[in-house]
Amino acid sequence: MTISAEKRAYRSIINLILTGQFRPGDFLLETEIAEKLGMSRTPVGKALTMLVSEGFLNKMPKKGCYIPLPTPEDAEQVFFARKAVESQAAAGAAIHASEKELQQLQEIVSKDKEALASRSKDTYSSANEEFHLGIAKASHNQYLEKWVRNIFWRSNVYVFYFDSFYKGKEFSVPQKTPMQHAAIIKAITEKDPKRAAQLMEEHIQWTYENLLLKY
Amino acid sequence: MTISAEKRAYRSIINLILTGQFRPGDFLLETEIAEKLGMSRTPVGKALTMLVSEGFLNKMPKKGCYIPLPTPEDAEQVFFARKAVESQAAAGAAIHASEKELQQLQEIVSKDKEALASRSKDTYSSANEEFHLGIAKASHNQYLEKWVRNIFWRSNVYVFYFDSFYKGKEFSVPQKTPMQHAAIIKAITEKDPKRAAQLMEEHIQWTYENLLLKY
DNA sequence: AGGAACATTAATGAATACATTAGAAAGAAG
């Protein structure tokens, strides 16, 4: 089973951005990416089209696609939107999650604690992504799941962007994160949608305010 | 200023679906649409790619794009997702709407009442769309706005699909809609985000339950 | 008749070729 060039392009572009090889404000040239990935412009163009329609990139007609510049206004929009969709994804998960999914979510809490101990940014990042996307998946709502995935990646641009100011300093996992995650999972397991939503909203708000402290 | 072929294709495809020329389950053939619109497959392909990534169409690799079949499960997901994003868009509008936007929203309430009087489906549809998308725009949150637009169109497929069972019968505008709309606008104007969100959620829930009665 | 192997076809997936245009660069006028 060979993966399509379009999907490869899509994944690669996201990686290039999240690993900082392209930075906010940069234009992503179809021609350049196509060459780098050893494919034609066609699949690259479609991948860029997707990323634009997902709000991950902006586009200027006849000019190209670029990574939106982080601004306080956009950050506020991103985290407001995250609260909206992720809190309701958590509520949905409290209603629809299967036993197996609840079990998997429990395991993520353990990973969280390991990440806290390891003080490794990659480990933390990975556990954090599993948590948020795992809940989205457990909501069994394809629309919410898609939106959560998109806005989560978009918000990661902020996390990585601000972290770049702190290169060299020791990475500090926010201490309260694992406890907040655990509390959310608990509410979902107890099938308490209102509480799960409330806790998720507070958690994201807390993440946002934590980010603002870095200005 | 000439509009791009890609945008024309995008608009046209949405119209073809919402006007019932393509029906749920149908495959949208690039080649057929390209011919119909007098353009090549390239811009049509990109338009389809967008619609898929917006959740408006589904896609099977190497097979094509099709309009998802309406199912009770999907309808529940659509309206749950609508409640999530539209209620928070209403909250955002209560916080961020400009004076001019508030004025425009007020005018829509008048249109609503005219639509109720005219008993015209098109007039009602148009006023309804202006209301929901107008609030999304007034939220000044580009992510919520995009999601609201996408899920609103998706939910319209349901409205039109179920209405098709009632061809020939007189179209009846839901009587309570204008009052609900007016109440939401009032909350937004009074800058009461919590109340705006609550009312919007109830309005969408009511719309959903009304739809279910048609089974 | 039934079904496995093969051929046909009609669609998407991808590469290439061509058209258009925004922006840079160069040159002319003031």
Added chain:
DNA sequence: CTTCTTTCTAATGTATTCATTAATGTTCCT
């Protein structure tokens, strides 16, 4: 030296061509 105009270029926008494949139909054997 600045500013306006022109030219050039490099990128996107679109069309076209080639490759691949899922679906269907056909043949031939049992």
